[in-house]
Amino acid sequence: MSIKVFLNEDEIPRQWYNLAADLPSPMLPPLGPDGNPVSPDMLAPVFPMNLIEQEVSQERWIDIPAGILEILYRWRPAPLHRARFLEEALGTPAKIYYKNESLSPAGSHKPNTAVAQAWYNKQFGIEKITTETGAGQWGSALSFACALLGMECKVFMVRISFDQKPFRKLMMQTWGGRCIASPSSETQAGRDILAKMPDTPGSLGIAISEAVEAAVTDQSGKTRYALGSVLNHVLLHQTIIGLEAKKQLEKIGEKKVDVVIGCCGGGSNFAGLAFPFIADKINGAEIDIIPVEPVSCPTLTRAPFAYDHGDTAKMTPLLPMYSLGHNFIPPPIHAGGLRYHGMAPLVSQAAVEGLIRPIALPQLECYEAAVMFARTEGIIIAPETSHAVACVIQEAKKAKEEAKEKTILFNLSGHGLLDLNGYEKFFEGALTNYDLPDEELKKSLESIRDYPEAPQNRTGKW
């Protein structure tokens, strides 16, 4: 029996799927610092208009240009694997499939949007793209994409990551990206920080400021900025993952998927696999679609969707978000993740509608799952991906208990070969679990009790 399902290059999907067109309830508009909706022209200093059009598009299908497909062919269509060895180890009647995004040249799903963004920028006459990066996963994906399109790529890498994570920096350099430690002397934002704190190790906030400034202040108008998560057009480009998976399942006669699973940080890899299946669900299919997040940093699973200030000082406007209340300062627990609405708006709206069923899992269970996966399927997965695998194992065990032959599909979003430190900590026994007590949750919600309810924009169908 075959382990991998391939598509020929001529079978690759020719269009991306835009969930915004099918959401049964409209998304709330993005708001600017003044609390008013952001208009497309306000984004023009950082994004080319063709990507801004995608950001606000309500078209269901958007053609993938041939020029982008030609680049994607280097590793796409990505194989669909049957996780037979994991199934055997679990003794489950469930059939487990996964899309292997670790096979991209940069080792994750990120190049799917990096290539598309670079291509659209080039079409718009842009010659240089700036971005920021921490450990370097996004910076290396964008450097790779720019190299293939003959564009310049400038990556502001947080100084401490620049010093401590040499391998992704070298990947960027190998692909011709110009990787600069941030803060740098190349921007006013960087110079201001360096004047005050010459030895600062930097932060992601400073690196973003530098990348945006480098794009906005280029007088030639030939530079723009790129972001690797959260925004609608980023999620759109990732839907090729789920669209390929549907074709592959069809090819082997799998008529029905019961469970679709993806790990969920900013939302892009989950969305990439899940959105095409959410479309099926909207049209009547019965599919359990599960985004998985860490218990220590949940945004979708435990906080209610409500209007709240984004800050404890109540300086920002009231925004609809998953919030535990602006006064929430944890005892020994998690603040930002619970209050910060960092999830992609499209994923949030799907959660509000009840189209997806978010869950949160503790880190020890996730690392145990990652190790089991490595020892059965052979792939050492990225720490984020381990959340999806832990959920898969739970679902497969449930299928065994219920004696049901379920079909489970998940996204293997990246390998962990440059992130082995987490595995080391796990083997040393240095990792622990923690869950937010219900009492704390109730107490913190008191601060938003009298605020206006966020419009749920929910049909109540799911």
Add this chain to the structure above:
Amino acid sequence: MAKSQCDAFDDLEGYCRILGHHLRFSYCRSCQEGFPCFKILDCWFEKFDVRKFVEENFTAAEIEQFLRPPKPKMQTLMTLIQQAQKRMKDR
């Protein structure tokens, strides 16, 4: 902040969800222009009494300031565009 108090935990290591790799506590307590990261309590509570550390080393006003979470991405982008345009104008 008294040096003897603030550097007591500097060599402890933890995983940074924002940057995506392991870091020493010395970074987390000072990465926002000398003030701690907004996620300092999230990331360190399991290893030592980080809340006590924060309360002993910073004023209530400072704590409220640095624990503010970031704004939604679109708001952040709009703010940064405006700031960059202002810097360009000032030059």
